[in-house]
Amino acid sequence: MRLSQFLMPTLRENPSEAQIVSHRLMLRAGMIRQSSAGIYTWLPLGFRVLKRIEQIVREEQDAAGCQEMLMPTIQPAELWRESGRYDDYGKEMLRIRDRHDREMLYGPTNEELITDIFRNAVRSYKELPKLLYHIQWKFRDEVRPRFGVMRGREFLMKDSYSFDIDAAAARRSYNKMFVAYLRTFARMGLKAIPMAAETGPIGGDLSHEFIILAETGESQVYCHRDLVEFDVLATEVDYEADLQPIVDKWTSLYAATDEKHDPAIFAQIPESDRVEARGIEVGHIFYFGTKYSAPMKATVTDAEGKDVVVHMGSYGIGVSRLVGAIIEASHDDAGIIWPDSVAPFDVALVNLRSGDAACDAAAGDLYTKLRNAGLEVLYDDRAESPGVKFATMDLIGLPWQLIVGPRGLKSGVVELKRRSTGAKEELTIDAALARLAAKG
């Protein structure tokens, strides 16, 4: 993409309405614009990050045997009356009346709707387990929305639901999602630590929040240092095998949010292994047994032909929230530092003197060759000063900057900068191409 044509309205000044760094940087980098309180348009740069995160989430759900589908945003009130949550949910639920005065709502979550689908579609224990998910916009009418996409009103969530014959089988589904979540966040360059959590309005007996550590996190968290060091992606996972040992490894060490923290137990950990930090919740998983299936009569027939109420769990990842959370965990004073796997483009190609014949030719040629190597390239071909271009590229945080200038070209070299470390290297054009192509 040529930056001269790309809709990326960057801002030089910090917008006064943004209180946290991810919100400031997303506005300044031209990733999002607010359309009303807590509701955002994703401009092309932000949209690209959102899609890459969504795709990682999808691949890991699929790998765990979860089937993708799509439920609508607008739900009928009747289903929420069946579960008893319609009146409980309060003002955070956006309630709507259609032209025939029917009571509808913009779904904040989907336990009721998926349970309705399940009870009409599945009859026999032989069809279990079922793990289903969708990635859909939700609405939560926050009284004071703030912190940008970290706590928006309209937000993109991946929510999965499991249906099993009994509690033991439901635990196996829970474990699949537990492990899939570890892998999902690790692939985004995040250290997400599962912590025992309150179940809140979803309800249930067993629940973990996945928390990433960031100085600017919303809540205080406490855990054993080893949890920060575990390497999630070191081994492949067989989701048909017993996953309990992996779950045990992660849950046997101390990890708790403020709500669940027990200072007495934490004090028993050797001081050098105690981590007290700020954390951001990026995922939350629940096992809640028959909380929805019993009142909504979601049953299957068992081997004896008897009706059995299924056991359920639900599993959420805040897809749009993750864009902000990753920035909270990965930025510096100059701007965003995208992990390679979620960056909106792989390479920033910076032409230091657009309009200069030699620079235009060399940069144009690199633009073609990098794309041919399978890389996503943002080519800064604007008529701006080098200072403006460097500042823009540091702000938007692409993993690599390839800088083409008149001085270097005279000796046949370009500069390659790694955004995360700031390390710069002069290379021949061919060597730079080869280096980057190896990442494509």
Place this chain on the structure above:
Amino acid sequence: MRLSQFLMPTLRENPSEAQIVSHRLMLRAGMIRQSSAGIYTWLPLGFRVLKRIEQIVREEQDAAGCQEMLMPTIQPAELWRESGRYDDYGKEMLRIRDRHDREMLYGPTNEELITDIFRNAVRSYKELPKLLYHIQWKFRDEVRPRFGVMRGREFLMKDSYSFDIDAAAARRSYNKMFVAYLRTFARMGLKAIPMAAETGPIGGDLSHEFIILAETGESQVYCHRDLVEFDVLATEVDYEADLQPIVDKWTSLYAATDEKHDPAIFAQIPESDRVEARGIEVGHIFYFGTKYSAPMKATVTDAEGKDVVVHMGSYGIGVSRLVGAIIEASHDDAGIIWPDSVAPFDVALVNLRSGDAACDAAAGDLYTKLRNAGLEVLYDDRAESPGVKFATMDLIGLPWQLIVGPRGLKSGVVELKRRSTGAKEELTIDAALARLAAKG
């Protein structure tokens, strides 16, 4: 995917609420379920088709130089007051009040919101042209929703918007979308014919509907036979070149919907070249000049530093509607016949005797090898009779059926059936694999 594990609740009987064939077949094939009037859940089989259609639309938009972004579903009423459409739009607009009693709405289209984004982000004529699009759920509160996804209340639409310095430049953007639409529908196996159209509530001076011919179409259409024969995909398109000759080729011959039909002109066409048929609208493009940009003050500075109101167009494709429209155009008495490019799976692998050791081994091996060849395979491993399996596979309409049975295996052969023609062929396992792998 093993069918025994896949959530695909097929129905034997025709559901009484479904009046048209696509609605009946989508319900019977387990592609969708209604959650309230005109609002559907996309079950895994339907979701796969929706995603494939969406991806073709996306690729052709990107190829035409259109940039993807994402606007929210919920919009503020103020913007629609600026354009004057808030009161005009009537009861089809789903109006919402949030917890602070602010007037919001579920967007039925996005001219106002994109114009607001444009006027805040773009300053200079040098940044034009801009072609932006998103693929997002819309809501239209139909008084009597029916015909399944063909006319749902919550529906998925791709809508693009163009911004240009003057009418001549806007015409170039219009032409890009005109050609992109021809290619988009052709890639889905559809003959979509652009027809002069009324502009309706969007407004404007120039408009074409893209109509596919189908016996069950919603409206009567009239056109010259040559339009049905043109081969859209025969040549690559250079979107930077002048596209007017391509547009002229398509618009110089007679083509009109009922609303625009002129029997006197139509009668001048030789009788053998006259086509009168039923048609389904799958896309609609508009040039409307400054209808939104003038009241909303969307301007750029021109080369002399003077403010100029931009010229706009908008361009819609009904993504969820296309799923139904393709079925209307491509089915038989036994079920759906998916074009290869949008099929939910490429191959149905049918094990005629699940539980038989030889059949299970051969089918299991084929399942692995077909997937390794890059094909999406639905493996019918259920304990059902051959008759049930054949009926299921004809109903869901995958392009190829590969049938593994005990009799054939004794002589080392399997049967390959092409769904669209019904042609069957006995082949050795290796020959069948090679034939299908060539499609992968």
